[in-house]
Amino acid sequence: MxxxxxxxxxxxxxxxxxxxxxxxxxxxxxxxxxKISETLNLSKTQIGLLISAFTFxxxxxxxxxxxxxxxxxxxxxxxxxLFVFALAGFAIFYFHDFYWMIILRIIQGVGAASLGSLNSTxxxxxxKGKSLPEAMGYNSSVLSLSTATYxxxxxxxxxxxxxxPFVLPLLAIPVGIFVIFGIKxxxxxxxxxxxxxxxxxxxxxxxxxxxxxxxxxxxxxxxxYGAFLTYLPFLLRQEFELDAPQIGVFxxxxxxxxxxxxxxxxxxxxxxxxxxxxxxxxxxxxLVNIIIPNISNxxxxxxPIMVFGIAMALNIPSLQTTLAKLAPNNQRGAFMSLNGMxxxxxxxxxxxxxxxxxxxxxxxxAYYLGAIIAILGIVVSFTxxxxxxxxxxxxxx
Numbered sequence: 001m002x003x004x005x006x007x008x009x010x011x012x013x014x015x016x017x018x019x020x021x022x023x024x025x026x027x028x029x030x031x032x033x034x035k036i037s038e039t040l041n042l043s044k045t046q047i048g049l050l051i052s053a054f055t056f057x058x059x060x061x062x063x064x065x066x067x068x069x070x071x072x073x074x075x076x077x078x079x080x081x082l083f084v085f086a087l088a089g090f091a092i093f094y095f096h097d098f099y100w101m102i103i104l105r106i107i108q109g110v111g112a113a114s115l116g117s118l119n120s121t122x123x124x125x126x127x128k129g130k131s132l133p134e135a136m137g138y139n140s141s142v143l144s145l146s147t148a149t150y151x152x153x154x155x156x157x158x159x160x161x162x163x164x165p166f167v168l169p170l171l172a173i174p175v176g177i178f179v180i181f182g183i184k185x186x187x188x189x190x191x192x193x194x195x196x197x198x199x200x201x202x203x204x205x206x207x208x209x210x211x212x213x214x215x216x217x218x219x220x221x222x223x224x225y226g227a228f229l230t231y232l233p234f235l236l237r238q239e240f241e242l243d244a245p246q247i248g249v250f251x252x253x254x255x256x257x258x259x260x261x262x263x264x265x266x267x268x269x270x271x272x273x274x275x276x277x278x279x280x281x282x283x284x285x286x287l288v289n290i291i292i293p294n295i296s297n298x299x300x301x302x303x304p305i306m307v308f309g310i311a312m313a314l315n316i317p318s319l320q321t322t323l324a325k326l327a328p329n330n331q332r333g334a335f336m337s338l339n340g341m342x343x344x345x346x347x348x349x350x351x352x353x354x355x356x357x358x359x360x361x362x363x364x365x366a367y368y369l370g371a372i373i374a375i376l377g378i379v380v381s382f383t384x385x386x387x388x389x390x391x392x393x394x395x396x397x
Contacts, residue, residue, distance in 0.1 A: 006135060010183075011183045014179055014182040015122050015135075015139060015183075018118070019115075019119045019146065021112075021115055022115035022119060023147055023150065024150060024169065024172075025054050025085070025108060025109070025112050026051055026225070026347070027146070027147050027251075028150040028153060028154035028165050028168050029050070029166070030151055030229045031154050031155030031233060031244045031247040031251060032157075032158035032244055033047050034237045037234075039162050040098060040162075044231070044234055044355070046098070048351030050101065050102070051230055051351050052348045052349075053105040053106045054105045054109040055344050056109060057110045057113050058109060058112065058340065058343075058344030058347070060341075061110060061114070062113050062337055062344055065113055065118065066117055066118070066336070066340070067337070069118055070334075071194075074118055074121065074122055074125070074186060075180070075185050076185075077114050077118065078114065081112070082115070082176035083111070083173065084107065084110060085169055086169045086171070086173045087169075088107035088108035088110075088111060088169075089104070089166055089168075089169025089170075090167065090169050090170050091104050092104050092163065092166040093163050093164075108169065117336050117339070120336060123135045123139060125186035126186060141259065144258055144313075145259055147258070148252050148255030149255075150168075151248040151252050151255070152245075152249060153168070154244075155244045155246070156248065158244040201331050201334050201338075204327070204331060204335075208384055209322075210327075210335075211384070212380055212384035212385050213323045213326070214338070214342045215380050215384075216282075216377055216380055216381060217339060217342045217343055218342045218345050218349070219346065219374075219377045219380070220281075220315055221343050222349055223285055223350070223374060224312070225351060227292075227354050228254075230355075231354060231366045232250075232251070233247045233251075234363065235292070235363050236301075238363065240298045240301070253302065253306065254305045254306065254308050255309060257306045257309030257313070258312045258313040260313075268314070269318065269321065274321050274322045275318075275322070277315070277318040278319065278322070280311075280314055281311040281318070282311075282378045282381060283374075284310060284311035284314075285311050285373075285374035286371050287304075287307065288307050289370035290367070290368070290371050292367050293363055293364040322385075323335060353373070354366045
């Protein structure tokens with residue numbers, strides 16, 4: 001399928017829409033967190049629960065959703081998930097009691113659990129040959145641009161009132177309708193022996209390289225959702241007295257940097273290998289977490305935010321590429337769902353773990369703990385991953 005024909009394929013735009021919803025749940029409300037904290041008189045630790053409550057269900061439900069999608073169909077899981085996401089998320093616009101906000105965020109997280117893995121699963125179902133990496137690349141671009149745009153949109157909306165960003169989940173309703181009418185249920189080969197299928201998966205995911213990727217994925221999202229998305233808005237507010245729209249601009253700058261650099265990751269991977277890029281990314285995380293609490297000039301602060309964006313651009317595609325190459329062809333869907341689970345684990349643990357550093361020594365403690373997490377990533381990447389083994393897997397596949 002030629003590139004111009006690929007971009008005319010309506011099914012690809014359905015997948016793009018699912019991707020847009022998948023990343024909305026956190027990125028759109030992050031700039032509003034300081035204002036929510038002030039308005040509802042919540043501590044920074046409490047406000048972090050709005051992130052953790054949303055990501056927590058995915059720890060358990062993402063792999064279940066992946067397996068169920070293999071058994072009963074992709075659309076059967078996707079459509080109700082989108083509607084649950086929309087209704088629970090929008091309900092927070094009206095429910096301003098913190099207890100109910102947490103309950104609704106958990107329900108919204110149930111709806112979101114399948115979205116981040118089934119979008120890439122659909123691409124694998126529909127596109128083959130040269131069209132597959134092209135479609136994956138376009139979807140990755142949509143992901144980067146959405147993470148760049150949502151903080152800006154959420155920040156502007158929060159500038160009017162803290163609860164305005166919770167209108168955005170309603171967009172999942174037309175996306176659900178788009179899925180119903182815009183894409184046919186893919187025809188997939190179900191495992192002939194489900195028990196053997198599960199046994200093979202359990203054996204393969206315990207291989208050292210696979211475990212390393214899962215660990216690095218968890219550490220990545222502890223840093224992203226803890227040090228960056230949860231505590232960076234408070235640092236910007238405290239040190240530079242920025243309001244929600246201005247905080248959104250800073251977060252958007254990181255994502256835009258990531259989107260630009262990500263377009264070159266293919267060339268960098270070909271030249272240096274995915275494992276080298278992973279090691280580089282964690283060194284950059286270490287650098288950023290050490291520098292951020294020691295900057296007093298707002299304009300100098302732009303530099304580590306852009307470096308963080310570069311690190312994310314090197315890291316996420318490299319994790320996904322390495323895992324996809326390590327996974328047997330008939331288990332790749334399950335592997336990606338399990339990867340979604342460890343990502344959710346990192347998203348959930350991030351605000352809580354980095355919150356320990358904050359409780360000990362304020363914002364400095366939060367970022368120095370982030371630096372320790374980055375060091376753990378460096379150790380794992382050097383001791384558990386070897387470029388030669390990854391290359392061998394690539395050749396075998």
